[in-house]
Amino acid sequence: MNETAYAKINLALHVRRRRDDGYHELETVFAFVDAGDRLSVVPAQRDELHTVGEFGGVLTDPSGNIVAQALAALPRPGGLAITLEKNLPVAAGLGGGSADAGAVFRMVEQRHGLPADWPLRAARLGADVPACVHSVTAIGRGTGTDLQPVVSDLVGTPVLLVNPRVPLATGPVFKGWDGIDRGALPNGSVRDIALTGRNDLEAPALALCPQIGAVLDYLRGTAAWLVRMSGSGATCFALFETAAERDAAQAGLPPEWWSLGGALR
Structure with missing residues (x-):
């Protein structure tokens, strides 16, 4: 199996x-x-x-x-x-x-x-x-x-994962959270929530691993319609309208970064 x-x-x-x-x-x-x-x-x-x-x-x-x-x-x-x-x-x-x-x-x-x-x-x-x-x-x-x-309206969406090859433990990132409650998840479709939501761990993760900023900057310069850090980092993801846009973004990555292209289930 x-x-x-x-x-x-x-x-x-x-x-x-x-x-x-x-x-x-x-x-x-x-x-x-x-x-x-x-x-x-x-x-x-x-x-x-x-x-x-x-x-x-x-x-x-x-x-x-x-x-x-x-x-x-x-x-x-x-x-x-x-x-x-x-x-x-x-x-x-x-x-x-x-x-x-x-x-x-x-x-x-x-x-x-x-x-x-x-x-x-x-x-x-x-x-x-x-x-x-x-x-x-x-x-x-x-x-x-x-x-x-929830029923997702993003099934099949092309996605690119990028990691600067820097391990980042979860505990220190949560410990670095500033304790400010910035509000609940918004309502709406999964796409709407993704677009209007946020990752509250991005700031403390960036403080511990500045390389995340370089990954985010690169991905924001592509055709992606959403770029965000995942979880407690250091991997970031980008969502695209087409697989060709995803593949073009992946082709331009620095060779020392890890990446994985796929689609959302």
């Missing part, structure tokens, strides 16, 4: 307040690109995880990887040997690890079904994991785990 771990982007991300437990209340629009990491699985006597791919070497602790944690969180007969082709950069605002865990949930669901409390099990692995299980456009509230699936 093979499964794609679809790259996650936040079309908008509004941080509302810091909670007493150290987490943040937020409102976001999750969307997913039709490309990402790849997982293949075969039955085995015990669970195994092997990592390959451009960023596979970054995952130095296979037993502590979120894929192994997802396997341990799902009861089932027999084991699964998973090969993870890590194509997405790590600590990049794309939910790469969460997407990998979501793909594990889908593979187990196809083979054995999921327990009734799977959303809780997914949330224990990370705030983005529940959204990544089915990888469809959704509004996330709370810490991002309270999901409201």
Whole structure:
């Protein structure tokens, strides 16, 4: 069995307040690109995880990887040997690890079904994991785990992901948020929300990783109709009307940056 771990982007991300437990209340629009990491699985006597791919070497602790944690969180007969082709950069605002865990949930669901409390099990692995299980456009509230699936008018929209190859941990970015509540997500279609929304983590991410500014400046000089940082960075995305515009923008990127072209699911 093979499964794609679809790259996650936040079309908008509004941080509302810091909670007493150290987490943040937020409102976001999750969307997913039709490309990402790849997982293949075969039955085995015990669970195994092997990592390959451009960023596979970054995952130095296979037993502590979120894929192994997802396997341990799902009861089932027999084991699964998973090969993870890590194509997405790590600590990049794309939910790469969460997407990998979501793909594990889908593979187990196809083979054995999921327990009734799977959303809780997914949330224990990370705030983005529940959204990544089915990888469809959704509004996330709370810490991002309270999901409201929505019909998206952006399905098929050409998208370009660009990362300056600088890892950026989520914790310091949230810690750098200025604590100002700038308001809730707007109403309207997904396109409307994306256009009028914002990413409240962009300023603290820029302070920690100035290279994000160069990526945003480049993308804003293309034919994209929306350019924004995803999640806590450092990956930025650009949405285009045509695949030709997307491909032209990708062709002009500095060779040292990582990029991925695709379409929204």
